[in-house]
Amino acid sequence: MPASFPVPIQEDIRDLLMDLLGRGTAVDKVPPLVLEDDHSAVIAEYRTDDGSVGAICLVDAEFAIRTAGALTLVPPAAVADNLRKGDLSESLENFREIVNILAQLLNSPKTSHLRLAGVHVVPGDLPDGVSALVANPEFRRDFAVQIEGYGPGRISLLVN
């Protein structure tokens, strides 16, 4: 069994978002997304069936709010309003569905089964295994995403 869980590549992220959101999506590789105290982000944690944290998906607030809006065709003006206010509350249910579906990119026949185990807004408390993975992943990929009609965001996948 490989040491690390699979980390989706640029094309995987693009294809999944295009199919899920039903609109054009561009994805580019970028340097690692760094968590900052003055900028909200959202972390989705994925655990194995025995409860170990295997992977996380880290996104900035822009990605969470814009993809959540695009998923259910929230008018872009309302999405922009949430972005201005930094209000993630209306976006988390849709975002959870997006990262739930994204779990398929983190699974492979050769690695332990991973499923979405939680979604956390940061700054905020994180479970131990999650903060450890944020600090010291085995491998990571970071992308800038542009969603047609909704705008840009950042997404990072980190695995043990």
Added chain:
Amino acid sequence: MKILIVDDSKAMRMIVGRVLRQAGYGNAEFVEASNGAEGLAAARAGGVDLILSDWNMPEMNGIEFLQALRAGGSTVRFGFVTSESTVDMKEQAVLSGATFFITKPFTADAFGEVLAAVVG
């Protein structure tokens, strides 16, 4: 035609409905349920021609829903629309009486192709 959409995500129920309309089922009547138990009650109420159900749901999951439905004698066409689709899950679904398996995310074209083969 009456289509029952069962998913614990309101967003996903909305998306499935939207894709069904894009795939040519705009004249169908859509009924929604947020877990297997609600889905079972809606199906037992009658008149449902097709059920599209998620797998992982609280209260009663999709496979339990399907098995309860078949145990009650229902032969309504049933397909899973789910983010996870292992070989084991597909095998269990077919053995329990499911007709098809659609993996999220899906396009309207892919959805339409699968349903055309099932519904005709």
